[in-house]
Amino acid sequence: MAVNNYVAYGPEVEQKQENEEEDIQYIVDYMTQSNTEVFDKHRHAVRDAHAKSHGFLKGILTIPENLPDHLAQGIFAHPGYYDVMVRLSAAPGDLRSDKTPVPHGFALKILNVPGERLLPEDSSEGKNQDFLMVNMPVLVFGTVRKYMQMLPFMTEAERAPELVMRGLRGVMRGVDHLVSRAGLQASATIKGLARSQHHILGETYHSMAALRYGNYIAKISVAPESESVKQLTGIPMQIQEDSGIRDLVQDFFKRNTADYVIRAQLCTNLDRMPVEDAAVLWDEDESPHQVIGTLHFPKQQTFSPARRVYSDDVLSFNPWHGVKEHQPLGSIMRVRMQVYERSSCFRHYMNTQPRTEPNHIDDMPD
Ligand code: HEM
Numbered sequence: 001m002a003v004n005n006y007v008a009y010g011p012e013v014e015q016k017q018e019n020e021e022e023d024i025q026y027i028v029d030y031m032t033q034s035n036t037e038v039f040d041k042h043r044h045a046v047r048d049a050h051a052k053s054h055g056f057l058k059g060i061l062t063i064p065e066n067l068p069d070h071l072a073q074g075i076f077a078h079p080g081y082y083d084v085m086v087r088l089s090a091a092p093g094d095l096r097s098d099k100t101p102v103p104h105g106f107a108l109k110i111l112n113v114p115g116e117r118l119l120p121e122d123s124s125e126g127k128n129q130d131f132l133m134v135n136m137p138v139l140v141f142g143t144v145r146k147y148m149q150m151l152p153f154m155t156e157a158e159r160a161p162e163l164v165m166r167g168l169r170g171v172m173r174g175v176d177h178l179v180s181r182a183g184l185q186a187s188a189t190i191k192g193l194a195r196s197q198h199h200i201l202g203e204t205y206h207s208m209a210a211l212r213y214g215n216y217i218a219k220i221s222v223a224p225e226s227e228s229v230k231q232l233t234g235i236p237m238q239i240q241e242d243s244g245i246r247d248l249v250q251d252f253f254k255r256n257t258a259d260y261v262i263r264a265q266l267c268t269n270l271d272r273m274p275v276e277d278a279a280v281l282w283d284e285d286e287s288p289h290q291v292i293g294t295l296h297f298p299k300q301q302t303f304s305p306a307r308r309v310y311s312d313d314v315l316s317f318n319p320w321h322g323v324k325e326h327q328p329l330g331s332i333m334r335v336r337m338q339v340y341e342r343s344s345c346f347r348h349y350m351n352t353q354p355r356t357e358p359n360h361i362d363d364m365p366d
Helices: 020-042 144-159 162-167 171-181 188-193 244-255 305-314 331-350
Strands: 052-063 080-090 104-110 129-134 211-213 216-224 258-266 289-297
Touching (some): 080 244, 144 331, 305 331
Antiparallel strands (some): 052 080, 211 216
């Protein structure tokens, strides 16, 4: 039998942080207030993070037959074809001009997956697995405590006039500025990794924090695979309009298809690859990103009015939507259990939309 050095998952890999419950409550209350203020501005409720969408995709995930045992874990132990939905977004919790550089999100929903559900109340709502990813491999604030310390500065930056934000020139300058305002140190790794305004379809997207990968622990990522999107990697977007990225994605999918690989980076050492601090980069030399499936997106209309209303107002992506074998891990994941639920409940309530999970790909209109 083959031997591997992947760390085995067990509940002991997580450690509750000091004052964690109080810190989580503070974050929930703080975010509720800022979300309400943004609602009052628009008289329409938007997500408390990743409020602005750039496009919505329908596609197919293929999980191959021949994955080795260490990769054939969780839903990836079930080869086949799965319908998927994706929402591309900008990170702030308000609608900003695309001319201001910010991180981008790739929220993936895999429909009708097998496996025991993470949250009991979820079982009546659907059988989907969500993976939420951003185009940076690590979080600047990797623990609940640091996230809490950063919150006021993040809100301040989000509310700053567009010109001030643009003056910070680039996502990293912005992050650096925030971190030093909060009296924290951005790690050299984070400083070296962030990039600005590269083509949204050529980027690699990361779960940033760890999750259970069946018998093991992993970070998940999605990377360009077809030439159509590989050739966009590292190409700066020329954005002239406030919603220029939406137009760019629409134009692309009018003419092109796109393929991405989905990958797992397995934890081989809990000290060097911790689950409790999502600011630490897991070294690719120590454990490479291994392909576990492919995503195919055909040509399509990515921003029709009906698709936008459904995807912005009805859909919810949540790292806790999924199976037990992909349980999110670490304090930054534990705080997400409450904040996503609250943000989504508020949004659906204020916009009088049903809070239902899709169970068919056609639930997302063309
Ligand atoms: C660990 C790394 C994280 C990643 C990769 C991530 C990624 C994302 C993405 C891609 C979305 C957009 C989902 C969509 O399109 O509907 C999102 C939404 C959101 N995120 Fe995160 N996020 C992270 C951490 C956090 C943390 C630490 C918080 C707060 C404590 C947070 C709060 C939210 C909220 C409130 C939403 C909106 C949920 C909704 O209204 O449906 N996220 N996140």
